[in-house]
Amino acid sequence: MVSEGLNHALLPGLAFAFWIWRDYNSPYLLVSAAFSGLIMIWLSEAFQKTKLLDADASLGIVFSGMFSVGVLFVSNFLKQTHFHQDCIIEGNLAIASFDRLKIGGWDLGPKSLVVLLIILSVQLLFIFICYKELKAASFDPELASRFGLRPKLFQLFWLSIVSLTTVAAFNVAGSILIVALMIAPPAAAYLVTTRLHYLLLVASVIGAVSALIGFYISLFLDIAPTGPIASCSGIVFLTILIFSPQNGFLAIQWGYWRRNRETLECLVLQWIRDDMQDLMVIPSSTTKFFLKWRHILIRLKKKRLIKQSGDHYALTLSGYKKLTEKLAELDPSKKIVLN
Secondary structure, rough: HHHHHHHHHHHHHHHHHHHHHOOOOOOOHHHHHHHHHHHHHHHHHHHHHOOOOOHHHHHHHHHHHHHHHHHHOOOOOOOOOOHHHHHHHHHHHHHHHOEEEOOOEEEEEEHHHHHHHHHHHHHHHHHHHHHHHHHHHHHHHHHHHHHOOOOHHHHHHHHHHHHHHHHHHHHHHHHHHHHHHHHHHHHHHHHHHHHHHHHHHHHHHHHHHHHHHHEEEEEEHHHHHHEEEEEEEHHHHHHHHHHHHOOHHHHHHHHHHHHHHHHHHHHHHHHHHHHOOOOOOOOOOOOHHHHHHHHHHHHHHHHHEEOOOOOOOEEEEEHHHHHHHHHHHHHHOOOOOOO
């Protein structure tokens, strides 16, 4: 939500800087937009400190208000200025290489590439130097404060870098791609690992792979690359969401089904152990309930957890052990003593 908020909160800074300098390529647009993002972060923090609003509500109020201010400013002071909505929504990634950075007659390459590489270097340097402090300040602010750190200050620095990254990529990538790549790869990586350094690495790989695949799809279809890249990142996230071995949908459903089956088997074992067979005789029926009950008995016999003598069942030693372990998991204070 912070990335979405930054995309909206940049508009007042961009509009104000363009109103003063009237230059699309002015570096002051970058500075002013980044400052606008910092104002959004500072205001949302101020609202949170009142304890009348939670983080999401504060952020929603601030970025929607700042976006409204930007729209009003553009409508009143930049009426004659042409803003193409495709450049804001989709960016100009396909033609970004034609905007060159030249200093002293030297062609240093695409301007957006140079700027983003500098910001990437700043990000990596900040993470490398302040990794432990940033981790403590982000996930346990109280512990960080006890160690003498200033979690609010670290959070402000990090969000400032995020704001600067959003501003720098806004002209090239557009708002859709920025939001997609700031949300989908980290969310997908979180389904794979919960360790922060691995999460950063996996998220970076997912983002890079999504960008490459989406770009070549756009070349094949002869369309703007923003949509395919965002779609690829979403598809990768959905794929991991379904097939992740730890937190994927199929793994979770398999775990539910396995625990349900083990619970039913435990209930049948306890039913046999407590001599409830005389009170409840399983009839020869084709109803769903009794068919399921008989399937459980057959499965327990195959596992050699029970043995059958006529119409009665008895637990084997393995069955007693299985029931003991299961009941100990549910309530460690109640354990069955094997005879």
